[in-house]
Structure formats: structure tokens, C-alpha cells
Amino acid sequence: MPVDPLTEEQREIRELVRTLARERIAPRAAEIDKTAEFPWDVVDLCRDHGLFGIMYDEEYGGLGASALMTLVAIEEISKVCATSGLIVGVQELGSLGLKLAGTEEQKRRFLPLLASGEWLCAYALTEPGSGSDSAAMRSEARREGDEYVLNGSKRFITNAGVAKLYTVFAKTDPTAGHSGISAFLVEADAPGFQVGRIEPKMGIKGSTTGELFFDDCRIPAENRLGDEGEGFRIAMRILDRSRPGIGAQGLGIAQGATDYALEYAKARETMGRPIAEHQLVAGMLADMETKCEAARGLLYKCGQLIDDGADGAELTKVSAMTKLYCTDVAMEVTTDAVQVLGGYGYMQEYPVERMMRDAKITQLYEGTNQIQRLVIAREMVRENRAFLLAAVS
Numbered sequence: 001m002p003v004d005p006l007t008e009e010q011r012e013i014r015e016l017v018r019t020l021a022r023e024r025i026a027p028r029a030a031e032i033d034k035t036a037e038f039p040w041d042v043v044d045l046c047r048d049h050g051l052f053g054i055m056y057d058e059e060y061g062g063l064g065a066s067a068l069m070t071l072v073a074i075e076e077i078s079k080v081c082a083t084s085g086l087i088v089g090v091q092e093l094g095s096l097g098l099k100l101a102g103t104e105e106q107k108r109r110f111l112p113l114l115a116s117g118e119w120l121c122a123y124a125l126t127e128p129g130s131g132s133d134s135a136a137m138r139s140e141a142r143r144e145g146d147e148y149v150l151n152g153s154k155r156f157i158t159n160a161g162v163a164k165l166y167t168v169f170a171k172t173d174p175t176a177g178h179s180g181i182s183a184f185l186v187e188a189d190a191p192g193f194q195v196g197r198i199e200p201k202m203g204i205k206g207s208t209t210g211e212l213f214f215d216d217c218r219i220p221a222e223n224r225l226g227d228e229g230e231g232f233r234i235a236m237r238i239l240d241r242s243r244p245g246i247g248a249q250g251l252g253i254a255q256g257a258t259d260y261a262l263e264y265a266k267a268r269e270t271m272g273r274p275i276a277e278h279q280l281v282a283g284m285l286a287d288m289e290t291k292c293e294a295a296r297g298l299l300y301k302c303g304q305l306i307d308d309g310a311d312g313a314e315l316t317k318v319s320a321m322t323k324l325y326c327t328d329v330a331m332e333v334t335t336d337a338v339q340v341l342g343g344y345g346y347m348q349e350y351p352v353e354r355m356m357r358d359a360k361i362t363q364l365y366e367g368t369n370q371i372q373r374l375v376i377a378r379e380m381v382r383e384n385r386a387f388l389l390a391a392v393s
């Protein structure tokens with residue numbers, strides 16, 4: 001019996017997403033990978049079926065925001081196409097700053113455009129010299145009257161060039177470390193804003209990953225998110241809620257690879273029987289399925305916690321564990337899926353080759369898995385489990 005805490009209504013939404021993924025997105029996945037072109041047709045499909053709405057409250061044009069349903073949608077789409085799953089994931093990532101720290105006016109202005117999918121958005125934290133160490137960023141924002149003037153650059157930004165709204169982090173006080181960082185909403189047509197090179201990459205090839213340049217880029221002061229100096233805290237609160245989305249992408253890729261490997265193993269015969277009946281292959285399939293199911297348990301639990309309003313240390317730890325576990329599973333399981341298919345698994349003609357390449361990114365972005373381990377261990381060290389020590393003294 002699979003882990004499934006969804007309500008009847010949530011199952012109906014999952015069924016809709018699953019059907020769209022299988023019938024409309026799966027047939028496009030290999031081509032999206034091959035051409036490395038951003039799949040606007042998938043964006044249109046999500047728009048037409050109101051899928052972006054699951055991330056937003058009804059008052060802003062959504063269906064009633066649900067973190068759990070967002071994770072389920074990312075998982076279902078990523079089973080067939082990781083690039084397409086990321087479209088939903090990054091819409092959430094790019095909106096979370098507004099949802100968590102936006103004023104009512106900012107929310108009313110931008111969230112309906114994002115809820116309908118008319119606008120795509122992005123999250124711009126990373127710079128050429130600051131990835132894991134995001135506080136080392138060099139971009140700056142200087143207040144001039146009713147405006148901020150941004151200078152600097154960002155690197156590896158998902159949705160670069162296709163987003164209309166960017167959540168950008170820059171230092172308003174370069175001498176103050178973490179507490180000198182502020183967050184801003186930058187519209188794609190802001191003067192002085194430019195998208196640079198789009199990077200060719202190993203996987204999720206249809207997703208754009210690019211540079212952003214701010215050259216005396218002027219934005220209205222009312223586009224600041226939260227107070228000056230609050231940006232780092234906002235960036236981390238966003239990641240606590242968006243990292244499970246990468247977990248969902250990883251789990252989707254892993255389950256898709258498991259499903260494909262299973263059907264292949266039932267049909268492929270060696271030594272007079274299907275390879276699924278050879279115990280060493282059967283054991284791999286069993287491990288793949290078990291890892292996916294365990295990852296799903298953690299993922300759905302994390303989604304429910306977010307929907308129940310979890311915050312602070314509790315969420316930070318479970319969100320990091322979810323991202324870490326689901327994405328390590330993605331890499332292990334897709335590697336095993338290639339093994340189950342033998343030489344055919346290495347061929348581009350079979351989807352597990354793409355899935356293995358796509359899985360790798362999930363261990364890297366939104367904080368590498370080393371960083372997730374550091375976060376989890378840091379939270380553990382703060383906890384007190386001294387009752388066990390008391391028992392032996």
C-alpha cells in the first residue's frame with residue numbers, strides 16, 4: 001500500500017496532473033532534452049489547466065495554496081520530464097519571497113500574474129564567486145530617492161530570460177555580512193537589467209540556466225521585499241520551503257526510472273527467462289522501489305508540515321533531510337535503472353540515460369547535498385538528547 005495521505009480532492013488533482021504528464025508531456029521529453037529548447041508548450045499546458053494555481057491562495061487567483069499538492073505535481077511531472085517538473089518548482093521558488101515577505105500591495109500586483117502562469121518568475125541568489133557561501137555575494141543596491149540602483153551579476157539562474165519577475169538579493173550594506181543583504185523584486189524590463197549567457201549543461205536541458213547583469217539597474221524602492229538587511233533571512237526561509245520541491249523532482253525522476261526499468265525487466269529475456277526473475281536484478285528493482293517509497297514518505301510529511309504552518313528549526317531540518325534523501329535516491333536509483341537495462345540503458349534511445357543525467361542536478365542546486373548534511377547536523381547539535389547519557393552515568 002503506497003504512502004498516500006491525500007484527500008479525495010487532492011487525489012483528483014493528482015490524477016489530472018498524472019494524465020497530463022503521461023499523455024502530453026511524456027511524448028515531448030526526449031525532444032526537449034535533445035533540442036535543449038525551453039518548452040513553452042508545457043507552460044501553456046500548465047496555464048490552460050490552471051496548474052500554477054495550486055501554489056497560490058484564492059484571493060490572488062489561485063486554487064488555495066498547498067505545499068503538499070505542489071510537491072505532488074512536481075513529482076508527477078518529473079516522472080516523465082525533469083525539465084517540465086522544474087517549471088512548476090521554480091514558479092514556487094520565485095514566488096516564495098513575495099508570499100513570505102511581500103506587502104499586500106506587492107502581492108496584489110504580482111501574485112495573480114504568477115498564479116495564472118502569465119508570468120514566470122525566478123530566484124537569483126548565486127553569483128560567480130558565491131554559491132554555497134551566499135553571504136559572500138558582491139552585488140550591491142544603493143538607495144537613491146524613491147529608487148534602488150543595483151550593480152553586480154548573478155550566475156546559474158534558472159528561468160533566466162523566460163522569467164518576467166526575479167527575486168534578487170543584493171547588499172545594501174556591504175560591510176555588514178549576512179545582515180547587509182536585502183531582497184528585491186526586479187521586473188525583466190527594468191532599465192539596466194540584462195540576461196547574459198544561457199549555459200549548455202548535462203541535464204534538465206530544456207530549462208534555462210543563465211547569467212543576470214545589473215548595470216545601474218533602477219527599480220522602484222517599493223519593490224524591496226521586507227526591510228533592508230532582512231534579505232538573507234528571507235532567502236533562507238524561501239529555501240526551507242523550496243528545497244522539498246527539488247526533493248519532489250528527484251523522487252519523480254527516480255520513480256519514473258524505476259517504472260521504466262521494471263517494465264523492461266519483465267520483457268527482456270536472458271538464459272530463458274525475463275531478467276526480472278533473475279534474483280540479482282529482482283533485488284535491484286526491490287531496492288529501487290523501497291527507496292522511492294521511503295523518499296515519498298518523507299516528502300509528503302514535509303509538505304504536510306509546511307501546510308500546517310511549520311517554521312524555524314523544525315522546518316529547516318526536515319526540509320534539508322527531504323532534499324538530501326530524495327535526491328540521493330534519485331542518483332542511486334537512476335544509476336541502477338541504467339544497470340538493469342544493460343547496454344541499452346546507456347543509449348540515448350532509452351529514457352533512463354536522460355533520467356540519470358537529469359538526476360545529478362538535484363544533488364547540486366538549492367544547496368548541494370554536502371550543505372544539506374551540514375544544515376541537518378547543525379540542527380542536531382542544537383538538540384538535546386542527554387537523557388540517554390543520564391541513563392549510563
Ligand SMILES: Cc1cc2nc3c(=O)[nH]c(=O)nc-3n(C[C@H](O)[C@H](O)[C@H](O)COP(=O)(O)OP(=O)(O)OC[C@H]3O[C@@H](n4cnc5c(N)ncnc54)[C@H](O)[C@@H]3O)c2cc1C
Pocket residue numbers: 122123124125126130131132133155156157158159201209361364365366367368369370371374
Ligand atoms: C542548473 C543549475 C541551476 C541553478 N539554479 C539556480 C537558481 O535558480 N538560483 C540560484 O540562486 N542559484 C541557482 N543555482 C546555483 C546553485 O544553487 C549553486 O551552484 C550551488 O549552491 C553550489 O554553489 P557553487 O556552484 O558555487 O559551488 P561551491 O559553493 O563552490 O561548492 C563546490 C563544492 O564544495 C562543496 N562545499 C562548499 N562549501 C562547503 C562546506 N562549507 N562544507 C562542505 N562542502 C562544501 C560543495 O558542496 C561542492 O561540492 C543553479 C545551479 C545549477 C547548476
